[in-house]
Amino acid sequence: MTRLLLVELSRFRTRRSIALLVLGTVLAAALVAGLTAYQTRPLTQDERVDAQAQVDLAGRDPQVRAEVRACREAPTDYLGPEAEPADCTSALLPAADSFYPREAMDPAVVREGRGVQVGLLVAGLLIVAGSTFAGGDWGSGSMATQLLFEGRRRRVWLAKAGAVVLGCAATALVALAAFWAVLLLVARARGVEVSGGELSDVALQVGRGVALSAAAGLGAFALTMVFRHTVATLALLFVYAVGGEVAVSLLPVDGAGRWAVGTNAVGWLRTDHTYDDPSATCSLLGRCSQLQVLTHTEAVLFLGALLALACVVSLAWFSRRDM
Structure with missing residues (x-):
């Protein structure tokens, strides 16, 4: 199994489209860091x-x-x-x-704002990487050839999934670490004090961002192993992300906003996430409290359930479906 995983990691690393996505992810994070530093530059x-x-x-x-x-x-x-x-x-x-035309750099404000945005950006780009990794094998017809050398399909699926998780996690770690390294160096150069507690919060957010990116890449991989086409997976995820948010907001269900994927992804990355939920029930006094709080535990349980469902269906489908 270890040898098979190493082969899939090599395949993940050497595929040109994924290499470009990985490079683009790191450059995008660095670009956002530079833009943030510029927009918080000292006043003249x-x-x-x-x-x-x-x-x-x-x-x-x-x-x-x-x-x-x-x-x-x-x-x-x-x-x-x-x-x-x-x-x-x-x-x-x-x-x-x-x-003043702009605010000075505040690591706590950056963490809850641009830090969350760059985490979502990295996860979004690695969704494409995870889907491309599986879709490339199906599109080129090499999946059938690979199964001739290793006929146990579950081992093949698990090795490929492991390569996606490790590859996406490593990419996200480099990108997010680069983002924060640039900003912390800029803060130090400007004399902005960063406490140990703030550094700990940054490290925790980076860890959550890496976990989200790995899970996003794995989920996209799992779906592509079902649909056997990258475009189909990305189209489905786009419709689910955009249309699902609208559908959830229109559901006549109390607290329906809690089940939106975007809400849970942001809730996982932010330290304290408060979101507006128009479907929230009014209190006995007739005052509607539409501001809801989402904890990390609630967010990870929802996202984890979706990921587990996608992986179970994908593994079962790949194990039994004809090539």
């Missing part, structure tokens, strides 16, 4: 001066000045029982940072 002196000028301009507005004067005369009416007249200016006038 001119931008700070311009922001302060906008604050001064807002302070000259007659209506705003009237509000400040009224607040100083009765600060408790405006700002609460412990307010002082001196608090009115800072409370009613915008601060300079509200006019």
Whole structure:
């Protein structure tokens, strides 16, 4: 079995289309890292001066000045029982940072934003890799030849699946590690402090991203072993991802948004995922709470059940179906 797995790993590594996808995945992650670094670059002196000028301009507005004067005369009416007249200016006038054209780099914000996006991007590209790996064997007719040398179909399926999982996991690890290495180096160069707890959260997200990518590649491989065509698999996944999200949102079922694949994928990558679910039931007071919380356990159970179903069906189908 080990020898067969090594053969399939070599096949995965040397296939040109997969090599291009792997390279594209790493480059895409690096590109997103560079874009993130650029969009969070430090402010120039001119931008700070311009922001302060906008604050001064807002302070000259007659209506705003009237509000400040009224607040100083009765600060408790405006700002609460412990307010002082001196608090009115800072409370009613915008601060300079509200006019800044961009936010400074914050690793926690990046992790919950771009970190999740790049994790989904990597998983999406590796879906294509997993499907291409199986589809190439069926399209070239080499699957029948391979079964002449190894007639036990389950061993062949498991070896190929193992190669996909290892290949996708290694690619995702390199891509996500490169993404965060670039950003952490940029943060250090800018003097942004990154705590040990934040580094631990980043490492955990990278691990979850690697697991998601490996599972996504395996799921695509399993489906392609059933359909025997890459395009059919990718079309099905596209329809399921897009049409399924719409269908779930229209279902007259309480909490139907919980069963959307996209919601669960994001919930798996984010530290704390809160999503909007229009199908959520109203409380007894008649106030609808559409914001729902999705834990990592709930997300992985749902995604794992879908993956297990695809693998069981694929293995059974491949074991019995004629070539």
